[in-house]
Amino acid sequence: MSLAAYGHCLRGVVSRELLRFVHQRSRFVAALVRPLIWLFVFAAGFRMALGVAMTEPYQTYILYEVYIVPGLVGMIQLFNGMQSSLSMVYDREMGSMRVLLVSPFPRWYLLVCKLLAGTLVSIVQVYVFLVIAYLYGVKAPLMGYVLILPALVVTGFMVGALGMLLSSFVRQLENFAGIMNFVIFPMFFLSSALYPLWRIREGSYLVYQVAALNPFTYAVEMIRFAMYERFNGDATLIVVATTAVLLGLAILAYNPARGMMTRKAGAGAE
Amino acid sequence: MAPAFTPEGGKQTRRADDSTALDVRDLSFSYSGQPVLESVSFDLKAGEFAVLLGPNGAGKTTLFSLITRLYDHRQGEIRIGGLDLRRHSVEAHAQMGVVFQQPTLDMDLTVRQNLSYHGALHGMTPAEALRRASQQLTRLEMQGSLRLRVRHLSGGQRRRVEIARGLLHEPRLLLLDEPTVGLDIASRRALVEHVHRLCREQGVAVLWATHLIDEVYPDDRVIVLHRGRVCADGGVAELVSQTASASIGEAFDRLTEGEAR
Missing domain, CATH: 1.10.8 (Helicase, Ruva Protein; domain 3)
Structure with a gap:
């Protein structure tokens, strides 16, 4: 197999995902409305109650809207990652996952292509959101918008790999509502997306401990630092390591030699 | 441009038998202790059209999942164009085309x-x-x-x-898993005719899974799968005479004990 063939495969998977995204306008709108409601309504309402004191990487006192934007960026990616794994469950029920898996390319490569495609879709959403936030008045240094790109790629891979792993366990589409309740909400709320860790600690030590163990916290911090032209080494290391572990597990879960797909098929097959 | 994956690229030893498009040997498979396929064996020559006939639940979809390597078989052997599916997955996959039961466009x-x-x-x-x-x-x-x-x-x-x-x-091998599900009679007939013609004209071997007897042409080879076993394999006339039946429909009924209805 030539390297060019690998390239064509990647291009094909990515362009399919982007085309599908373009055709699902309601999905795009929903993906934007969610964080915008948080920004316009929640943050505006709570800024009096929850002023945020000086905290890294910010140089001055900041408004709550400013604090919350990196968390909302993470939220967009989290939702997108889960949504693409939802589409994987759907794809599997509908068989288009099989179309992907009968391709002669190695399975790990196909899954990585799929993850990259989902990540790119989430990055498009993030930048549209950031433009709206900018117009609303939440402005970061221009260079920050460039520097967050690698952070977005890593975060997209992390949440995408998590979703892929979950999709290998979920048998049917209906079970997916549970993922909303048991994965997305805890990951988002028990993180530094809405309040800084030190502030959570003042409220509840237990919640603080959970948030400090939540990899999503580090994804948000990595994005937050990058946005203000800083590099958070610890956060990046944790996110990259988590991504590697999740990706490895997801590839194992889709390995034909393991039992995972077998059990799944057993449910519906003849 | 040449196809990205040429079987010719493989080593000589991999091409055990060029004239065989698909070779299934002693394939057994079970889900949580429940046997679904029991020592299934058959082969398909290059350019041959075979109907895999079996009532619902006979194990056709499982067989297709194993041949397309959605998951691995543990007992038996599957060869595509002479290549072992597990060891030469890339080359083997490049030689098969699949039409799934569900629409996948x-x-x-x-x-x-x-x-x-x-x-x-x-x-x-x-x-x-x-x-x-x-x-x-x-x-x-x-x-x-x-x-x-x-x-x-x-x-x-x-x-x-x-x-x-x-x-x-x-590909050298085209697999179709109940491709006529949900089609009206006219489209069904047209599709059966199309695929027969492709088989003749392009020399691709076809494995057509169905439970519908009227999709079988008089010259077709029929492999009857029942409760995970191949219970008959041969030409239509052969099967009819073997079972002392008047038609292939009756032969199928006898072989599957009327479960097809």
């Missing part, structure tokens, strides 16, 4: 976009995929449909696009 995308995606999954450039897509669609009397959205096609037309997709990378 992207409804909002055009026929061209769907086929281009499939071409990419086989390492083709968009131009190469387009060239082959036009060729295949013409053979299926679907020329001029490239720009149409799949959503606007009829059920029979969608199936034909899926067959064109399965043949895009010019």
